[in-house]
Amino acid sequence: MQLYQLQSKQVFPIGKKEAWDFLSDPKNLAVITPQHMGFHILAGADRPMFQGQVIQYIVKPFPLVSTKWVTEITHVKEGEYFVDEQRFGPYSLWHHKHFLKEVPEGVEMEDVIDYKLPFGFLGQLTHPLLVKKQLQKIFEFRENKLAELFGKVNGKENYLSIRKV
Template sequence: MKLYRLWAKQALPISKSEAWEFLSDPRNLQVITPDHMGFQILSGADRPMYQGQIIQYVVKPFKGYSTKWVTEITHVKEGEYFVDEQRFGPYDLWHHKHFLREIEGGVEMEDLIDYKIPFGIIGQWVQPWLVKKQLNEIFQYRLEKLIELFGAFEGYKSEFELT
């Protein structure tokens, strides 16, 4: 079993509470997901985030293919972090931790995702040129979209890494 990791860090010139308000609203995931992904929330996003919340989406990771994705919010510490885990969907494992930390002049957001690709050796083969590439594009889009929405944090280098 090969486990992959995506790590991302970004700062925004807004308060921690403003960042939490935006990121903890499940409906905003659609805002920060590229349009070509066909992301649509089917159910479960009608309330602010809470532990045990089940959210169901449709996503089109590749042209001509759509899949349901069901996540559960497994941990929430108000204003600090939350964790979502895939229950059903395109990955064998998806465990996504979101952290917020107040910094001088704004907030630093950190994402840590551990994931496993299905289909054994075939999944490992497509990981570098298909899955990794797509996740890279999604997180680059999010980085740019959050800057568009909230402004750039001068002097801060946002970064992400997939291993």
């Protein structure tokens, strides 16, 4: 069983409350997802985020491939972090932690995703060729979109890493 981990950190010149209000609204996931992914919320995003919330989406991870994705918000600490876990979807495991931390320049947003691909060895073969590249593109888009919405901090480098764990 091969696990992978994506880690991303970005700093924005906004307050923690503004960042939390944006990130904890499930409808904003569509704003920070590339349009070519055909992301569409089917159900569960009609309330502010809460522990136990189940959200259903349709997403196209690759051209001509559409899948239903169901996540549950399993942990929430208001203004600090939340965790979403895939219940049904394209991964064998998807555990996504979102952290917010005040820093002198504003707020640091950190994502840590532990994931496993289906199909054993065949799934592992697709990781460097397809999955890793797709996740990098998604998080680069997200970084650019958030910078467009909230601004950039000069001299502060963003961080993105995807590795086997």
